[in-house]
Amino acid sequence: MTTTKSKNISGWCSHLFLFFFIGINSFIVSDAAAQSPATDNRWKINPDGSITWAIDKRIPHNDHIEMSGERMSTIVRYGVNADGSFTVTRNFVWPMLRFMPNKTRNHLARTSDWNILTTIHANGAPLSDEKVSEVTLNGLMQVKSKVKQGLEFTRTLYPSPTQPVFLEKYTLTNTSDKPLSVEIPQYQNSFTTESGNAIYGAYTVTYKSIGGGSFTLEPGKSVLFGALFGATKSGESIANVQLDEEEKQRIALVSQWKNNLVLETPDQTLNQAFAFAKIRGSESIYRTKGGLMHGPGGGAYYAAVWANDQAEYIGPFFPFLGYNIGNEASMNAYKHFARFMNPDYKAIPSSIIAEGEGIWHGAKDRGDGAMIAYGAARYALASGNKKEAEELWPLIEWTLEFCRRKLTPEGVVASDSDELENRFPAGKANLSTSSLYYDALLSASYLGKDLGVPARKLAAYRTQAQELKTNMEKYFGGKVEGFDTYKYYETNDVLRAWICIPLTMDIYDRKKGTIDALFSPRLWTADGLSTQAGKETFWDRSTLYALRGVFAAGEKEKALEFLKYYSNRRLLGDHVPYPVEAYPEGNQRHLSAESGLYCRIFTEGLFGIRPTGLKSFRITPHLPDQWNQMALKKVHAFDAELDIQVKREKDKIRLTAYNGNKRVYNSLIKDGQSVEIKL
Numbered sequence: 001m002t003t004t005k006s007k008n009i010s011g012w013c014s015h016l017f018l019f020f021f022i023g024i025n026s027f028i029v030s031d032a033a034a035q036s037p038a039t040d041n042r043w044k045i046n047p048d049g050s051i052t053w054a055i056d057k058r059i060p061h062n063d064h065i066e067m068s069g070e071r072m073s074t075i076v077r078y079g080v081n082a083d084g085s086f087t088v089t090r091n092f093v094w095p096m097l098r099f100m101p102n103k104t105r106n107h108l109a110r111t112s113d114w115n116i117l118t119t120i121h122a123n124g125a126p127l128s129d130e131k132v133s134e135v136t137l138n139g140l141m142q143v144k145s146k147v148k149q150g151l152e153f154t155r156t157l158y159p160s161p162t163q164p165v166f167l168e169k170y171t172l173t174n175t176s177d178k179p180l181s182v183e184i185p186q187y188q189n190s191f192t193t194e195s196g197n198a199i200y201g202a203y204t205v206t207y208k209s210i211g212g213g214s215f216t217l218e219p220g221k222s223v224l225f226g227a228l229f230g231a232t233k234s235g236e237s238i239a240n241v242q243l244d245e246e247e248k249q250r251i252a253l254v255s256q257w258k259n260n261l262v263l264e265t266p267d268q269t270l271n272q273a274f275a276f277a278k279i280r281g282s283e284s285i286y287r288t289k290g291g292l293m294h295g296p297g298g299g300a301y302y303a304a305v306w307a308n309d310q311a312e313y314i315g316p317f318f319p320f321l322g323y324n325i326g327n328e329a330s331m332n333a334y335k336h337f338a339r340f341m342n343p344d345y346k347a348i349p350s351s352i353i354a355e356g357e358g359i360w361h362g363a364k365d366r367g368d369g370a371m372i373a374y375g376a377a378r379y380a381l382a383s384g385n386k387k388e389a390e391e392l393w394p395l396i397e398w399t400l401e402f403c404r405r406k407l408t409p410e411g412v413v414a415s416d417s418d419e420l421e422n423r424f425p426a427g428k429a430n431l432s433t434s435s436l437y438y439d440a441l442l443s444a445s446y447l448g449k450d451l452g453v454p455a456r457k458l459a460a461y462r463t464q465a466q467e468l469k470t471n472m473e474k475y476f477g478g479k480v481e482g483f484d485t486y487k488y489y490e491t492n493d494v495l496r497a498w499i500c501i502p503l504t505m506d507i508y509d510r511k512k513g514t515i516d517a518l519f520s521p522r523l524w525t526a527d528g529l530s531t532q533a534g535k536e537t538f539w540d541r542s543t544l545y546a547l548r549g550v551f552a553a554g555e556k557e558k559a560l561e562f563l564k565y566y567s568n569r570r571l572l573g574d575h576v577p578y579p580v581e582a583y584p585e586g587n588q589r590h591l592s593a594e595s596g597l598y599c600r601i602f603t604e605g606l607f608g609i610r611p612t613g614l615k616s617f618r619i620t621p622h623l624p625d626q627w628n629q630m631a632l633k634k635v636h637a638f639d640a641e642l643d644i645q646v647k648r649e650k651d652k653i654r655l656t657a658y659n660g661n662k663r664v665y666n667s668l669i670k671d672g673q674s675v676e677i678k679l
Contacts, residue, residue, distance in 0.1 A: 041572040050138035069159035084131040095302030102354040122149040139254030150176030165230035174217040186212035201234030264631040273567040277595035284592035290356025292329040298589035304353040305333040307368035308419040314596030316378035322636025364416035367433030373399035374436040377443035381611030384639030411471030427489025439505040441465035484513030495533040497542035503549025544597035551605030556622040620674040
């Protein structure tokens with residue numbers, strides 16, 4: 001199965017393109033291009049918010065998308081061949097069906113390329129000459145095609161929200177003017193794994209059809225049938241699955257995610273990219289024996305939590321969405337990490353794996369303590385739940401103390417690596433770890449006040465933060481490749497994507513040089529930021545942090561142009577519809593937490609929401625010059641349901657916030673002005 005790879009441009013062509021792209025104020029990513037589909041977009045946005053690929057002459061084309069439920073995940077590798085026919089291969093993962101040794105990737109996984117269309121007969125002949133007309137995505141996948149015999153074939157693919165099955169619903173409609181005799185085979189294929197190294201005994205994998213038989217289809221009439229792909233432990237069986245009921249449950253879940261934390265801007269692409277990111281960020285949660293666990297996915301990372309993906313990236317986001325299962329999974333992740341607090345302040349493992357029964361610590365200390373402290377404190381503040389905050393406080397205290405004990409003689413935080421786990425050099429102390437620790441200290445000072453922590457301790461946290469900020473400037477600040485920005489580590493002399501991270505922590509001392517470097521041809525590529533200048537490798541997480549930070553720094557126009565370009569590429573380009581992990585590693589897998597980072601561009605960057613207490617936050621809206629208004633509705637943070645509206649009024653903006661039906665703020669302010677809102 002061919003998959004779409006990055007189309008990075010190399011050599012002098014890349015530099016020429018990027019010079020043109022950046023040097024004339026992002027002309028290629030103009031407002032007109034962002035507001036309407038670019039001429040080379042493969043997908044378009046529909047009125048209901050779904051996206052559709054209407055098949056044209058640009059075939060063959062292949063792509064992949066991950067879709068998850070609580071008990072399994074599926075990477076659907078699909079495409080349209082040169083002859084117009086549909087191709088699909090499914091990579092199934094059952095995260096809780098595990099094997100020895102019980103390591104991260106030792107789950108049951110199988111692949112199927114079964115195509116039921118090839119087994120169906122009409123008037124005694126196999127269906128032939130399939131032509132796909134369109135593919136639509138909206139939390140489910142729908143594929144419409146026609147065959148030579150005068151039949152329209154619709155496939156709908158989706159995971160069960162709660163069962164260990166992936167489902168496909170098929171509708172066959174007679175579009176001819178004559179009755180057709182249709183034969184749909186009934187099919188079942190089961191096999192059982194060996195039990196020797198299976199933790200729960202042998203596992204049974206079942207592929208079967210639902211419905212089928214022989215029918216006479218009158219013109220305009222349809223027949224419905226389907227397929228199920230599932231697996232169970234020894235002694236268990238798959239429940240009686242109803243296709244329509246499971247589809248309704250999936251649609252309801254997608255609607256729940258879409259209808260909370262609603263972004264409203266004049267840019268339809270941004271609104272829908274945000275809506276899609278909520279789907280991927282929320283669906284990848286697995287019901288393990290160690291509790292609910294949000295997992296990155298990608299065919300590799302399930303039934304486990306990481307200090308970066310879960311604690312740092314998406315944990316602080318879930319309270320804004322108001323998804324109780326997401327909040328529960330976040331709390332569960334922090335609790336699992338808290339199990340490894342110890343009096344000797346040895347590093348907490350980077351990952352808790354195998355449903356909570358194992359650990360991964362292969363890159364040693366990646367700055368995980370700072371990641372956890374940052375994420376847990378921000379989650380607790382945004383949640384607004386005092387009981388949860390009190391439960392998390394010992395973990396926050398411990399990880400802050402761990403970081404303090406890791407300070408170098410220069411006063412920055414030492415770690416063995418960073419979240420890229422030695423894929424690229426990070427020195428003995430890196431900018432990311434110290435930045436996370438800095439923000440965690442400030443968040444702890446806010447949170448501790450609401451928890452009645454002694455004022456002396458909170459004052460010490462604030463003092464430590466200011467000292468750290470000073471030390472970070474001395475240690476990391478410098479000129480790199482001609483830009484007044486940051487060295488990622490002490491001896492670093494090549495631009496790195498993670499120079500963006502201080503901007504997300506409200507450190508703006510070097511914002512001009514940093515932003516210039518980020519959007520220079522040395523770092524910005526067709527797929528966002530290169531991890532290191534001159535390398536083809538990119539990880540979306542750094543691009544997502546950078547866009548958030550540039551908005552927060554007040555450079556809204558520049559941030560918006562690059563955000564439009566990135567969002568259009570990810571939602572409507574050749575590999576859709578979510579942010580990705582990396583390339584070439586993983587071939588742009590749809591890892592889940594990156595979608596949480598995409599949403600945080602808006603909540604923390606564009607709207608500038610910074611939690612300052614269990615019932616309070618600072619907001620610094622950055623309304624782009626080309627917009628007259630923007631809003632975030634049904635924000636479920638701070639134990640409230642907020643609607644936040646920003647509207648232009650002459651040379652100022654009106655900021656209005658409602659908690660339910662109660663207006664809690666209404667005032668004219670300057671664009672980029674910070675105000676404190678207490679609930």
